[in-house]
Amino acid sequence: MNDPAKDLLAVNAAFYEAFENADFDSMRELWATDDGVVCVHPANRPIRGYQAVMRSWVALMASAPYIQFFLTDVEAVVVGELGSVTCTENVLSAGTDTPDVASFAGASAAATNVFRLTPEGWRLWIHHASPVLSSPDADPDEPTEGGAS
Amino acid sequence: MNDPAKDLLAVNAAFYEAFENADFDSMRELWATDDGVVCVHPANRPIRGYQAVMRSWVALMASAPYIQFFLTDVEAVVVGELGSVTCTENVLSAGTDTPDVASFAGASAAATNVFRLTPEGWRLWIHHASPVLSSPDADPDEPTEGGAS
Numbered sequence: 561m562n563d564p565a566k567d568l569l570a571v572n573a574a575f576y577e578a579f580e581n582a583d584f585d586s587m588r589e590l591w592a593t594d595d596g597v598v599c600v601h602p603a604n605r606p607i608r609g610y611q612a613v614m615r616s617w618v619a620l621m622a623s624a625p626y627i628q629f630f631l632t633d634v635e636a637v638v639v640g641e642l643g644s645v646t647c648t649e650n651v652l653s654a655g656t657d658t659p660d661v662a663s664f665a666g667a668s669a670a671a672t673n674v675f676r677l678t679p680e681g682w683r684l685w686i687h688h689a690s691p692v693l694s695s696p697d698a699d700p701d702e703p704t705e706g707g708a709s
Numbered sequence: 710m711n712d713p714a715k716d717l718l719a720v721n722a723a724f725y726e727a728f729e730n731a732d733f734d735s736m737r738e739l740w741a742t743d744d745g746v747v748c749v750h751p752a753n754r755p756i757r758g759y760q761a762v763m764r765s766w767v768a769l770m771a772s773a774p775y776i777q778f779f780l781t782d783v784e785a786v787v788v789g790e791l792g793s794v795t796c797t798e799n800v801l802s803a804g805t806d807t808p809d810v811a812s813f814a815g816a817s818a819a820a821t822n823v824f825r826l827t828p829e830g831w832r833l834w835i836h837h838a839s840p841v842l843s844s845p846d847a848d849p850d851e852p853t854e855g856g857a858s
Binding site for chain 1: 743744745747749750751752753754755757782784786788789790791793795796797800819825834835837838839840841842
């Protein structure tokens with residue numbers, strides 16, 4: 561019997577692989593194509609609708625010649641035709657403005673990926689990634705900021 | 710005929726009202742009660758499961774004696790029994806460490822709120838809020854960072 565969470569994790573892995581490889585053709589096949597899709601890149605405002613989200617990926621892929629993701633704390637949940645994968649994105653990247661190819665920047669982001677089961681299989685509906693400032697040893701049940709929700 | 714997006718926006722508004730009023734009883738009624746619920750507070754890692762998410766709200770409500778949300782750029786989408794509300798949270802808050810009650814801190818966050826239609830109505834399934842660093846005049850289709858996704 562097929563495990564829906566396993567299918568979901570495979571699509572989630574394909575998403576990060578497409579970004580790492582700057583494989584725009586794969587990236588656009590992974591998303592639902594409706595106007596309800598939403599993408600929030602770190603420190604940015606929401607981008608809505610398939611066309612606008614795809615434009616943002618073209619821009620990101622063009623600006624990041626090298627990027628690699630090490631996913632930790634990955635959890636997948638399926639409820640009917642709705643699925644989510646949450647994880648920590650540990651990112652290693654080199655930008656176009658990096659003077660020395662041997663110097664890299666590392667960062668961590670919390671990612672929420674929401675998927676819809678479509679006739680074509682699981683498709684990304686929402687991707688929201690945001691920088692994590694708390695220490696890796698902090699208790700995840702205790703938010704470190706009391707500001708916004 | 711009932712407009713599902715209108716119902717969704719009402720629950721979304723109730724969520725921010727519960728936080729503003731530190732009304733924990735209302736807050737816990739707004740969420741789905743399964744282990745799949747996820748909450749990402751700004752700059753934090755994901756908190757998963759109904760019990761852990763509720764504990765985080767108790768902690769946040771205890772640490773923020775005054776908080777007010779002005780929501781802008783609000784958009785609701787409904788696909789079957791799945792709904793999302795994305796918005797910018799413009800937050801005005803005073804912390805317990807604010808020496809002068811007349812001094813407030815303001816900040817903006819991008820919020821993705823995902824809802825499931827349950828037998829009891831729309832319930833929050835995922836809340837992800839993250840600080841926005843881009844200027845309010847920036848083109849939302851052009852992400853300002855090329856780092857993480």
